[in-house]
Amino acid sequence: MMPHPLTRRRGVLVVVLLGWVAGAACQREPVDRAVLNAWLTCVECTDGELDSVQALARRAPATVDTLQKDLLQGPSPFQRDQLTVQMQTSYQRLATYNANDPTSDSLGFSQAEFVARYLGNVVMIYQGRAAYGLGAIGGIRARQALDSALQFSPDSFPPNVWAQIHFARDSLIGP
């Protein structure tokens, strides 16, 4: 029996539908926050943290959106509160340790200065790494995310983060 003249068209339709379903399934893969956290907070990042982020972005395109949010917002308010408490504790321990050392001078900075400095650094690393990650992922969406960040005024970010955004954007090819 000869095939129906519409068979090929329907076959193509089935293939397209299957592809759409498969593609939708892929896009639903959630962004693994642990992978991003490892990258956003590592010191030397020599254990494949960035490679993992790039791989994650291939499986979960929403990774770019998450990193863009991390770049723009930094750690969440809850995380900042936690860090503040932690750093206050660190300062007090350090001050106690220093006070017990008869050979040591005073710390020379207040708790507020201490917390402001190191909390600022955490935020700086966090946002800077987000920018760097976008640059490493590349592609149109990442470029758009970086371009979008550059639409802000430079003083919207710590200088280091602003430099990181430029570095990441400049490393991407294309307008």
Next chain:
Amino acid sequence: MKLASLIEEFHLKKAAAAIAVLLVVAAYLIRSGAPGSPTVVAVEVTPILTSLPTGGIQDFTAVGRYSDGSTTPITVTWSATGGSISPSGHYQAGPTAGRYRVIAVQQRGSLTDTSAVTVTGNGFSHERESFPDSTQGVATGGGDTDQVPPPQVVAVELTPAGVALAVGTTQQFSFIGSMSDNTTTAILADWTTSDSYGTIDAAGLYTAGGTAGTFRVIAMHQGGSLADTSAVTVTDDGAAGTGDVVHVSGVSAVEDKWLLQDSNIGGACPSDVVGRFSGPDTSLAETDPDCNIELAVFAAGSAPVLDLAPGWIAGGQDIQEQLPVRWTVPIHVVVEYAESGFDPSAEAKEASRLFEINRMGIEIVIDGPISTIDPSTALGAAILGGCDAFQKDGNSNDNPYMVAGHLNVFYVREDQWSQDWTFRKFYGYDCVDEGLPEVIFIRQGHLLETLAHEIGHALSLQHAGAGFAPFFLQFGWPESNLMRTSIWDPSETSNPIVSSFTTGQVYRANFHDESWLNSGGIRSEAKKTCQSVSATDMPAASVSWPCPLLQLDWP
């Protein structure tokens, strides 16, 4: 569109034929076992041991252990001594006290397992199961009636049937065959154990591993199919945990003491621990890959005294003198930027504090004035290029920004940080891989603990585990370890910033050849080598301080 026409379009007949072929192939694969699919390698009965009163009841279950390590319930044929057992494994002890067995035989197979049952009551009797060896069978005789067939193994017994052992200790097992001529004899066995931490050799000598638990020793008759199982309960005294019989006092709050601690951290063997003793032979120090070790750990104070718990038998060549252990580690700070309020002494003090609370036995002190680098000069620019700049001159001490005998810490401003894509990832690094552990770079925007982390590298410590946070527990590393790649963990709600070293890391930092404490000549005393030295080589006044020679109370 009608269904019939659709069916016609998709050539149902051809599809049906293809499906039929596939079904036939699938059925064949299911029947024969797909290549590489796991196979049952052992039958395991639970409970391994049980004690019942006369007439008591116990339900037994059997699982098959597969070649991939997984288990699943399996159909077995039950038999028992000293009582009765139903086809479902429901055992009822008989009226006579004694030690009996419940035996499970794999249906459509030859694998067996045995559980020991102790029936309590008045009197004691011991029955041994009689269980024909299917592969050897029983001689049926031949045409020559004068020929006496050789006795066959009709039952096997592994002794002891159950034993409790401390971690790291040994037990010799015996495998006895009951022969068809009513004699018994030792027979050869293939030995295995379910204790992945322990070992058993070809002679049946079992060595308990470092992890407590209930395991099995299985002896299978070589050339036959009869097997017996013994239950081994490995106990830990709680003070140590790995391969030792040494009672350790634990973490003492008393300063100025050595502490002896187990290197086993969270059930895993850290990869970068030295000073491993698998037995009395301390020549294995630094080379033994096993985790059967004890560690000598520095306290923060200055006069080490061996702190032994009751039960420890100190060798005659243990530490016989007291030496200062609080070495001052001088650091020379070079800054490329002078950010308002920046004070590197805070980080040095924090590093010193972290090393002290973790009993590293060293103190970090900024020694001398802080230098500054002018990036507009050729040398300044080269230095800011990273470790390679120091390698090019062949001798880091020739570099005018370096101070010999110091850890040299370069604080670099963000816009002067290397533009190399790789180096952009770092917020701090140590040039240990370039052979210059005394050179540390720290980038503007670092965390308070970054200096302590980088000094850790200079002291030969590697990253704790590999990969990111979720894997640390897998490797047994505390989440709070300072040598994590991430020293701030956003997912950790209670203690997001880490602050600990393990005792193994402390030991390594102090003893390892590649630790800058040793390679950098920081100590005024001779370098510690962790090698065995005889008593005559270590007079009381000697400054040579090898690893403590410990005589473990090995059985």
